[in-house]
Amino acid sequence: MFSTFDFSVLSPSLPFLWTGIQYSFKLTLIAMSGGIILGTFLALARLSPNRVLANAAATYVDTMRSIPLVMVILWFFLLIPLLTGNPVGAESSAMLTFTAFEAAYYSEIMRAGIQSVSRGQVAAGDALGFTYGQTMGYIVLPQAFRNMIPVLLTQTIVLFQDTSLVYIIGAKDLLKAAEIAGKNYNRPIEMYIFAAVIYFVVCFTLSQTVKRLQKRVAIIR
């Protein structure tokens, strides 16, 4: 059956597909860094003794985790222009959405990470005269982050796969680019296979990296 395939259409489409790949990576990186930073603050809020703050963070995280990502993408895309009065492009809208959505997942990972650091470490930081912020910043978060690197990366792999959902609002990611190129050359199957291979190679490489990192980043105890 492969005899009916014509992969020669790939090479003229590569520059266009490349822009899609770039966008997918950019979206992943932005949502990852933004999501981890925002997620860390959410985790700190959720663990804070301040009930109002803790409940607000918990509500946010639980809400995000209870809605399918596709719907969040769609709603952000439709809602932001309504709220701000300005239309945002699909690409920017997707970056905001993914950062906000992934923050909920990253925050649960960071929360587990923070709780994995013993209370004695916090006491030791306090006893040295550190403020709350210093104890968190120098003692707790570095250890929490380190303990959680493999899990954070695993979540990033999921995130990278999920970026393909932005096709719903027409943002030009790898999948959308493949779709368009497929239509141009009337070779959709070949293009989708190409996209699948890229997704696979990236995710497989990352998951192998996670395996190797698990051994390397462990703190000597």
Next chain:
Amino acid sequence: MIEISHVNKHYGAFQVLTDCSTTVAKGEVIVVCGPSGSGKSTLIKTVNGLEPFQSGTIMVDGISVGAPGTDMPKLRARVGMVFQNFELFPHMSITENLTIGQIKVLNRSKEEAMATGLKLLDRVGLKAQAAKFPGQLSGGQQQRVAIARALSMNPICMLFDEPTSALDPEMVNEVLDVMVELAHEGMTMMCVTHEMGFARKVANRVIFMDQGHIIEDATKDDFFGTPRGERAQQFLSKILSH
């Protein structure tokens, strides 16, 4: 230096400390002992505010611990504390452990902090371990580093919370030696420990606690010599018999 008066602490209905009062004068070494669950660790942790308490007052160098206007980080920076489980920061090298407090809290320069840190490390006999990480040291070595870390802040007094309880027996003495030396230099110390040999050697007073009460607060000679309460006698006979 440390004045504890009528301190009460409870978790819900459970009373952990009941009307505890004692004082530690400058240069004094006080040993706090008692059976497990007697509240001795809790008491020592109230001194630098790691454990809050519901009523009573604790004054450290004239500053009220836990009072609304008190800058607790500032006060804690002046009170050294050594923990049962060392609590060195595992993601930092020994020198980083020794310098981070000096740099971030006391605003010392890196060079100055490093000089002080290395001097103290040398003093506890571990100069060769400077570049290592806590996980690469033995328990006794880690605890000596922890003492050096506390000393790096130039504390006005030191609190020890069962500093040798988590150690293998052959490592207990290397830590006690450092503590004895500190005591001889005139450091004000409050030590929760069962090491009665240490108490005999350097303590000015011994406090015996049971079920949240300070039952005995006596000079060393009185505590080990003349008649004392039944509970303290039972306790001592148990820990001294082996």
